[in-house]
Amino acid sequence: MNAPSTAQTATHVIVGDGITALAFLEHCDLRAGETLIILGKMVSRFGRGMAYAKGDPDTPWRYAYLLNSPADDIDPAFAAWLSDRWDNVSDTMSGRSPDWLHAAAPLVAAGDIYGVNAPREFYGDFMEELARIALSRLEKRGVRIVTLNDCVTSIAPAENGVVLKTEKGAQISAESVDIAPGGPSTMRLAGDDGTFAAPSVFGQEPRIAEHIRAGAEIFCIGGNAAMLDVLRLCQSLIPNEDIKMVVCAPDGDIPAPLVPRLPRKLTKPTLTRGHDTAKSFLSEIEDEIASARRNGDEMREIRAGFRAHFLANPLNLYLADLDEARQVPSKLRFWLRGGTRDTILDMHRLVGEGRVKVVPGLVKSVEHGKDGATVYMRDPSGGEFTHNTGFVVNCAGAGPNSRYDPLTADMLAKSVIEICPVSRGIKVGAVCQTTLPGVRYLSPAVTEIGEEPIAMPLYDAHMLRTYAARANGLG
Numbered sequence: 001m002n003a004p005s006t007a008q009t010a011t012h013v014i015v016g017d018g019i020t021a022l023a024f025l026e027h028c029d030l031r032a033g034e035t036l037i038i039l040g041k042m043v044s045r046f047g048r049g050m051a052y053a054k055g056d057p058d059t060p061w062r063y064a065y066l067l068n069s070p071a072d073d074i075d076p077a078f079a080a081w082l083s084d085r086w087d088n089v090s091d092t093m094s095g096r097s098p099d100w101l102h103a104a105a106p107l108v109a110a111g112d113i114y115g116v117n118a119p120r121e122f123y124g125d126f127m128e129e130l131a132r133i134a135l136s137r138l139e140k141r142g143v144r145i146v147t148l149n150d151c152v153t154s155i156a157p158a159e160n161g162v163v164l165k166t167e168k169g170a171q172i173s174a175e176s177v178d179i180a181p182g183g184p185s186t187m188r189l190a191g192d193d194g195t196f197a198a199p200s201v202f203g204q205e206p207r208i209a210e211h212i213r214a215g216a217e218i219f220c221i222g223g224n225a226a227m228l229d230v231l232r233l234c235q236s237l238i239p240n241e242d243i244k245m246v247v248c249a250p251d252g253d254i255p256a257p258l259v260p261r262l263p264r265k266l267t268k269p270t271l272t273r274g275h276d277t278a279k280s281f282l283s284e285i286e287d288e289i290a291s292a293r294r295n296g297d298e299m300r301e302i303r304a305g306f307r308a309h310f311l312a313n314p315l316n317l318y319l320a321d322l323d324e325a326r327q328v329p330s331k332l333r334f335w336l337r338g339g340t341r342d343t344i345l346d347m348h349r350l351v352g353e354g355r356v357k358v359v360p361g362l363v364k365s366v367e368h369g370k371d372g373a374t375v376y377m378r379d380p381s382g383g384e385f386t387h388n389t390g391f392v393v394n395c396a397g398a399g400p401n402s403r404y405d406p407l408t409a410d411m412l413a414k415s416v417i418e419i420c421p422v423s424r425g426i427k428v429g430a431v432c433q434t435t436l437p438g439v440r441y442l443s444p445a446v447t448e449i450g451e452e453p454i455a456m457p458l459y460d461a462h463m464l465r466t467y468a469a470r471a472n473g474l475g
């Protein structure tokens, strides 16, 4: 690891240390004598990023957080990697709570290790291994590689490319740059950080754990994947019989579990082109989903089938009008919601036993009392109500007041990338180009690439890696 000096020059720079930055690195085509600089906040663990971080060995919740889909839906190469190390995986996971091996047992017995919801840290191990291979390939070729633990704060055009500035005061001139800084922060709500509330689950586990262990009711704002992680956190600390959880989600629904079946099958949508409106195209999609269900397809097959379909047949093939096409993804996101099999099945069981309650509504604010919090909510018909609880965790995901990392904020302010007026996500040019020549940008927050509104969210490792490959003319 090199220490930052104030002025450096690179042929190419990669900003970010997650799976998207790694996908750019894997396609990086530098030659002997050229310099690559990689900058990230955890660059020593390049390839993991935020979601697949290395856990702390002393915590009960290490390995508790799982991937949201079967291993081979994320990447068949990862599923093979996992299967090859099954003995090590079993050793690591034995005796842990929740009992992941027990939940995986029916799949393992059916010879379907590829179908398990692996702990996210294992996917990070796999990605870190791919990163080492990619870096050593470039090093063997004679490329000079510099890695900097630093945060890029701005980018501006310069004579032979661009100049980047960092938090630690480095100034880097580069001919080209790939930027993969991850998505924006969770949206914040009044009172979500205090004595009885945490603004997120990640990084806040020790103080949430204190309340779980003390027997407090845990209230989750939002019913998405982070809420499922809160359930896993509870299960790592106390028996299921002692769990007390309340989840407030806009529709009061828990996403469908993505259950793998053998032989694997994908729904194959047949959709007609030439739609004039989002309404007519969505109505056709709704019929296709209903027909897939009638044929016995489950959400894993439907969701993975539509994802494969739209990766091969972009949305703009069906709906030429850009503003109409931009209205499709939010509905698709809702209709094709799915998540971690193990946790969602546990969740349903705990709801049945009355240990977890799901409340339809939107949280407005949290107020802290002497020995707990009061949550202020609005129900789907607009009525206001409150709930007194032990400890609140904000699992709301990105929203209107989310914040981007400093470089993304700078690029938006300079119109190097744009916000899409309909999705409120980020819009980049064809093959992820920005308005600065040689500078590309890709993150889960991107909703439009060139003239293509992305049909399904890029908060998906397989999708991100596919679009990064496409930006390099592959895939």
Ligand SMILES: Cc1cc2nc3c(=O)[nH]c(=O)nc-3n(C[C@H](O)[C@H](O)[C@H](O)COP(=O)(O)OP(=O)(O)OC[C@H]3O[C@@H](n4cnc5c(N)ncnc54)[C@H](O)[C@@H]3O)c2cc1C
Pocket (backbone or CB within 6 Å): 015, 016, 017, 018, 019, 020, 021, 039, 040, 041, 042, 048, 049, 050, 051, 052, 066, 067, 068, 069, 074, 150, 151, 152, 153, 180, 181, 182, 183, 225, 405, 406, 407, 408, 442, 443, 444, 458, 459, 460, 461, 462, 464
């Ligand atoms: C908790 C969580 C769980 C998820 N689970 C799944 C899952 O099970 N399956 C799935 O397919 N997807 C999942 N996702 C979606 C996920 O966003 C993608 O799969 C993927 O991790 C995104 O990778 P990325 O490299 O684009 O971003 P990130 O993983 O966020 O990595 C970006 C990195 O860049 C660094 N960075 C940011 N700004 C700067 C800057 N200005 N300068 C330098 N460095 C910077 C950040 O610190 C971060 O480490 C999950 C996401 C989260 C947050």
